[in-house]
Amino acid sequence: MAKIANMIDSITGADEEAQKQKEQFSFLQKMALAKCEEFKSDLEKTALGDKSKIEIGGGRFFKYYSGQHVDIHSQANERIQETINSFFRGSDEDIKNGFQSLISGALETLINTSSIGEDQEDMFFIYPENNAVVRLDVKAYKYTFTKKGIIADCENIFCYTMAKSIIDHTTLKLDELLYFVSDMSGSEGNLEVVENFVDKITSVWKKLQSCDTNTVLHNYQIDCLKSELPQKLMKSKRFLNSANIDNINNLVQHAIPLGWQLTSDSFGRNRLTKIENNGIYETIIENYQESINRAIELVELVTLKDKYSN
Numbered sequence: 001m002a003k004i005a006n007m008i009d010s011i012t013g014a015d016e017e018a019q020k021q022k023e024q025f026s027f028l029q030k031m032a033l034a035k036c037e038e039f040k041s042d043l044e045k046t047a048l049g050d051k052s053k054i055e056i057g058g059g060r061f062f063k064y065y066s067g068q069h070v071d072i073h074s075q076a077n078e079r080i081q082e083t084i085n086s087f088f089r090g091s092d093e094d095i096k097n098g099f100q101s102l103i104s105g106a107l108e109t110l111i112n113t114s115s116i117g118e119d120q121e122d123m124f125f126i127y128p129e130n131n132a133v134v135r136l137d138v139k140a141y142k143y144t145f146t147k148k149g150i151i152a153d154c155e156n157i158f159c160y161t162m163a164k165s166i167i168d169h170t171t172l173k174l175d176e177l178l179y180f181v182s183d184m185s186g187s188e189g190n191l192e193v194v195e196n197f198v199d200k201i202t203s204v205w206k207k208l209q210s211c212d213t214n215t216v217l218h219n220y221q222i223d224c225l226k227s228e229l230p231q232k233l234m235k236s237k238r239f240l241n242s243a244n245i246d247n248i249n250n251l252v253q254h255a256i257p258l259g260w261q262l263t264s265d266s267f268g269r270n271r272l273t274k275i276e277n278n279g280i281y282e283t284i285i286e287n288y289q290e291s292i293n294r295a296i297e298l299v300e301l302v303t304l305k306d307k308y309s310n
Helices: 004-010 016-047 078-087 093-111 174-183 188-208 213-228 248-258 289-309
Strands: 063-070 117-129 132-144 156-166 261-264 270-276 279-285
Touching: 004 016, 004 063, 016 063, 016 132, 016 156, 063 279, 093 117, 093 132, 093 188, 117 174, 117 188, 132 188, 132 213, 156 213, 174 188, 213 279, 213 289, 248 261, 248 270, 248 289, 270 289, 279 289
Parallel strands: none
Antiparallel strands: 063 156, 117 132, 132 156, 261 270, 270 279
């Protein structure tokens, strides 16, 4: 299995055959990217769906990842596992490994499909991460050609999109959530993994009872950012000085040049948001110092992450 982008980069020849191969792989890449964008659009529409129905998502996805590959085959999804590992920020290794096993097993079913033409799989997983209950949606697509070499020198094309949302614990009862967790494994062999999830989620759920949904999301984002950043950067110079920011307007003036936007939520509260290629950062800010300081912390950590990743 190889990423399509890597296949294109590896073709360095200038002859007619090399150009033909590069053009064909570029066509496959555009096809896969279009499919991933379609998946993302479908997920966003789902997130904004009928609120009267039982939902097990937070109503808004805040992190995305997509991948495009060719010649994927059974037990050749190591790079997908690496992606899953980077997408999962939990510190409990047993839960983390079990979660990877669940997704890999589900994707393996699609990967093993030998039918010619199109195959697609939509799935979701629920797991505890950084003192929150998170939902991960995965949409995967595979197209198998009748024989190798019809387009480029490959047998199939495989792409997927993953999206995270925080489960709104105020809209679900614990027994409803546990039902979905138990139902998500898809096979009896994953029973032990799901039981571990249930134990962990039950513990996290108890902690959430005294928290509002914005606090849960805010703390989750802070924990994820801290886990991504090296300690030396955490101690580096800050971009904002909280001592000089004592009201929302002052904070917004500092945040807008850093790419943040001020909007209002359905309750008329101030929402500070930054939209990036693979995700969204946001927090509700209210007109008291503690809330402003929390927003400052998020803005500073996101700014550090952006500068570190560049």
